[in-house]
Amino acid sequence: MAPAQGRATDGQWGWCNKMALIVQKFGGTSVGSVDRIRQVAEKVKGFRQRGDDIVVVVSAMSGETNRLIDLAKQIQAEPDARELDVIVSTGEQVTIGLLAMALKAIDVPAVSYTGAQVRIVTDSAFNKARIQKIDDDAIRADLSAGKVVIVAGFQGVDEQGNITTLGRGGSDTTGVALAAALKADECQIYTDVDGVYTTDPRVVESARRLDKITFEEMLEMASLGSKVLQIRSVEFAGKYNVPLRVLHSFKEGPGTLITLEDNASMEQPVISGIAFNRDEAKLTIRGVPDTPGVAFKILGPVSAANIEVDMIVQNVSHDNTTDFTFTVHRNDLRKTEDILRKVASEIGAREVGGDNRIAKVSIVGVGMRSHAGVASKMFEALSRDGINIQMISTSEIKISVVIDEKYLELAVRSLHSAFELDADADADADASGSDHL
Amino acid sequence: MAPAQGRATDGQWGWCNKMALIVQKFGGTSVGSVDRIRQVAEKVKGFRQRGDDIVVVVSAMSGETNRLIDLAKQIQAEPDARELDVIVSTGEQVTIGLLAMALKAIDVPAVSYTGAQVRIVTDSAFNKARIQKIDDDAIRADLSAGKVVIVAGFQGVDEQGNITTLGRGGSDTTGVALAAALKADECQIYTDVDGVYTTDPRVVESARRLDKITFEEMLEMASLGSKVLQIRSVEFAGKYNVPLRVLHSFKEGPGTLITLEDNASMEQPVISGIAFNRDEAKLTIRGVPDTPGVAFKILGPVSAANIEVDMIVQNVSHDNTTDFTFTVHRNDLRKTEDILRKVASEIGAREVGGDNRIAKVSIVGVGMRSHAGVASKMFEALSRDGINIQMISTSEIKISVVIDEKYLELAVRSLHSAFELDADADADADASGSDHL
Known part of the structure; x- marks a missing residue:
């Protein structure tokens, strides 16, 4: 990974002995309002100032995807699959633009990309497409130029240029797939919980946050009803050995790291x-x-x-x-x-x-x-x-x-x-x- | 223009002695609600049944572009030009999907394209880009296959793949540019007036709708305050000799044809x-x-x-x-x-x-x-x-x-x-x- 331009000469980062490439995914509630988008920008700025290269994956603002699906269903009770993806993919497209602006407003160079612009190539299974390959050239060039790269989660483009979406929760998958393609040091999934627990704290008061858990365990936990992460993203992370970390969007803390055994x-x-x-x-x-x-x-x-x-x-x-x-x-x-x-x-x-x-x-x-x-x-x-x-x-x-x-x-x-x-x-x-x- | 597949054998269209390629542009109020989108679909279906090939250009649902700009301005008082285009271009993207669904719901084959998907190539002047060229291959193939093609107005893509917009009223320009590229028989601009009048009917009761007017006259009328059409689209139509017709979205009538002298x-x-x-x-x-x-x-x-x-x-x-x-x-x-x-x-x-x-x-x-x-x-x-x-x-x-x-x-x-x-x-x-x- 090439150091960002000017970084070597910037004294305030001189103390930094570690520089990582991190993919950070923020879900709908984390970007659910203008204020929250500003908070996310501040968080990203903190990582940047420590010298890390950051790729941010975002979902649609909370409620937006449902609003768009409702609109589509008013027209067609069973919405046409291709056209539904054209419509719902706009939710993330709005968020990437807003977050890029929020970063620029606090003097962090940033650029946004839709799934099609990155070229996150998927199959043509509209509404539930699978990622096939990711073209990471543009992202790498932007990172080298010192920019934060913001990518729309949940969406891609098929070989024919049609807009596709990965299905509910697909933004996690986008994050992990990007981390795998970029060989990132870590993929951080920001959520409304501060990590993975031994069990539901609402049932067992003494439930404890796990510092670490294996992909296999997480898969069993997820499929059994611990809805912290989308199962597909955990499978994907395990397959490509992408260290995955679950963190709280707005509280400090180490979260839970999900890795190989x-x-x-x-x-x-x-x-x-x-x-x-x-x-x-x-x-x-x-x-x-x-x-x-x-x-x-x-x-x-x-x-x-x-x-x-x-x-x-x-x-x-x-x-x-x-x-x-x-x-x-x-x-x-x-x-x-x-x-x-x-x-x-x-x-x-x-x-x-x-x-x-x-x-x-x-x-x-x-x-x-x-x-x-x-x-x-x-x-x-x-x-x-x-x-x-x-x-x-x-x-x-x-x-x-x-x-x-x-x-x-x-x-x-x-x-x-x-x-x-x-x-x-x-x-x-x-x-x-x-x-x- | 190749006849649509199966058209020759379809008896109900046999009486049709005229087949035209028409580009139809519907503005924000014409697609401002689910009901209006359905009405537009019915109108388009009527033209299709007469045997015409139809390309539809739509704006964002009324109010949507302003909503998106307001959102952007909450983040950045002077929104970053590139990111603003990423955000506002979603307005038209939602409409194309909804209109394609509305057509399919009444059994009219249809497909939607964003400006980037068509490849309406513009310069990189974000927020006020100018169209440079249009790739019409996909549209022609879809028309030949009997589909109605729906294109997002107001937007394009620059040579680097960045999303651009043409500025306010740019959907008219998209319509005319597509009509020119496709050598359409007519570009129809649907509005909230039933044509161009000799003067404002609110001032002169006996004002009369013109059946015809020349591009030059329309330019002078438009620049002098008759706000029926965007000036740029009239210039464009004149330059490429695209017959332009102003019509009312929901009332029947011949409208006003704008042509060469x-x-x-x-x-x-x-x-x-x-x-x-x-x-x-x-x-x-x-x-x-x-x-x-x-x-x-x-x-x-x-x-x-x-x-x-x-x-x-x-x-x-x-x-x-x-x-x-x-x-x-x-x-x-x-x-x-x-x-x-x-x-x-x-x-x-x-x-x-x-x-x-x-x-x-x-x-x-x-x-x-x-x-x-x-x-x-x-x-x-x-x-x-x-x-x-x-x-x-x-x-x-x-x-x-x-x-x-x-x-x-x-x-x-x-x-x-x-x-x-x-x-x-x-x-x-x-x-x-x-x-x-």
Whole structure:
């Protein structure tokens, strides 16, 4: 990375012994008003003055994307996919211009680019496009010239020059993809939380901010309902090994760094966090004749109806029949029951039951790979509090259980304590309030 | 122009004996709401069903450009020119998407393009860029494929890929430039008036819509205060001989066609219309020593202060001194007086006088070229009503006089009648209410 022009001769930066290329992504609420855009500009200026090269990715001002989609839906109930992207992509385009102005107003050289101007090339899947390549020439030239580069998140352009968008939350993906293309030292995602927690602090008061978490853990946490980051951006960051940091937009603090598994760290905790989800409903089809292909006969029609299935459990059969249980989103419960009743009569199953008063609780941690007994410790903690487990499902770094919804908070607190995640169990962990670089 | 695919075999269009390529421009109020956008779509569909190829140019929804500029000014009192264009160009981008959807919703194939997507290449004069060239390949291909092409007005892209805008009213220019590039049969400008009138109907009840007017006449009318069309677009249309038609967005009617002078038409009226303007003020500097360079000494400082001068009159001198009179915008009167007082003492002139209670009235018509006595007829009509003429200025197709403001309406009515422009003087002229093609 070439130093910015004039930087070497500028005495006030002489003390700086570290210069990094950082991609910073600010979401809709962080740029939701003129005042907040000014605050973001001040924050960026601080990094610049320390000598860092900064690329900023921004979302549309909060509410703007919804306003534009509403407008489109007034014209066409099912908006044309290509034209919808033409319309909604203007939200970020306004923000990049405003932030560039806010930086220039405080004497920071800056330039804005739409996705098409950078040439963030995507496929042509309008409304949910995937990034294929990024042309970073212009950005590198501007950084070398000492400018802050501001890029519209969430959008790109296909090979034919059509405007595309990456789908909701796509600005995170833009940030990570740019960081990967530029081989940035870090991609910082500014949010309304100050980091990733061991679990939801609203449920467990002693929940603790994690200094570090692995990509895999973050993926499990994110997909299980910790909505700090968009899953796709975490996958992307993991794939290209882009260090990702979650920070609060307007509070100081080190946030949480998401990186590859750190083998050097011997004291890897067994469990990093506890995720939970109360948006699901459970369906059971009982007395299913246990013949090959029966799982497909049950789930085929569900999937054909565009209903997403999460956990699936089928236990060993007895008397040549088995019970088949799975979970779907609560909103899909009635629809799925209707489908299952038809299926049940076709395959000769005994009965269909649905229950939306359930919750899923998961413990996540790369440490459980090498530690035996994690599952039994989990089940023991739950049984100690009289919580019955209805379903169990496991992956390499995660164990999920479905329980009665009413026990959710109790289960989370009980597991948080059993796996020694409470803040007082590790007093050092959250001590540092200083900046992280 | 290649016929649209399938058109030859489509029986319902078989009766159509005429197929034209038409560029239609709809301004901000014509697309100011979801309902109006739907109305525009229906109008376009009507033309399509008649077999015409249609390119539509749209402005931002009314109020939107001002909203965006206000937002920018909250960040930077003097918004950065490049970034302002990034921001305000989103207004038209939203409209093109919405109109394309509205057309698809009523089964008309349509596709939208921003200025950058078409490649309407401009210079890099942000906020007031000039069009240099237009790449019409994509548009021609879409028209051949039977699509309505919707282009964002007011915007382009420079050779470096920066977004530019053409300045206020620039959508008219986009329309005319596209019509020129595509060699369209007609460029239709839809407005809130149903055509160009012989004079302002609010002043003269019997004012009459003109079926035709020449580019030159329209230029004189426009620059004299008939604000139907942006001057630049008329110049452009004249230069490239693009037939221009002014029409009402939501009322049926033939509007007014603006074309080159029609030599075949023998019955050219002497005068096409009467324009007027009450925004000007008159300044006189008396007893100016009549030496070479004195005009520059007077007007140089005025122009250096960015004050635009309209009419200038200097009469023959007597006793080696002369009187020098000119008009400026009323808002600039005090400032200009201050400048003139300084100039007067420097050049030894006698006195400076200013008057903002004046009005300018002009008669415009290519016919006056070949008709003697037009000026005397004008002066006669004014004198008959006791109206004193303070200044006179003439061009090949226009005679302007400055009079006391209080006589303005009387003068316009008197001239309208003297030159036989009243609707009852030519009963046929406005009889046709049918569509014009």
